[in-house]
Amino acid sequence: MSSYLSFFGRLGLALIFLVSGWGKLAGYAATQQYMESMGVPGALLPLVVSLELVGGLAILAGSLTRWAAVALALFSLSSAALFHADFADPTQATHFWKNVAIAGGFCILAADGAGAASVDALVAKRRAIQRKQHRTTGTTP
Known part of the structure; x- marks a missing residue:
């Protein structure tokens, strides 16, 4: 059951x-303009989109999960600080704490790994089999 919970998380x-x-991507110009209005260079948008898409796919597949989780946790905290730190606005405050909570989830994922239903688990299992084969044959991997 925990492998299912890890996957759904x-x-x-x-x-x-x-x-x-x-x-x-769909609202590229508007997003770039919003970033610039908040003092963030719009030229960073391709990096942001890449991190969100590649990082999201890595988390979904459970591939390089710990690295992707750390990157997305840092991104979530940066986004909270740069775009949602207006605590006078209840909506922005909610977005701020939502990002902090997401970062917390990623920290747990970075600490515990992706779980059994993941590419990381398949790679680890394959490596363990290869190490065992190398030990029985006397060769080094």
């Missing part, structure tokens, strides 16, 4: 970034 975290990344 990754799915929820990944979808936020996949949908957001595609949305930024």
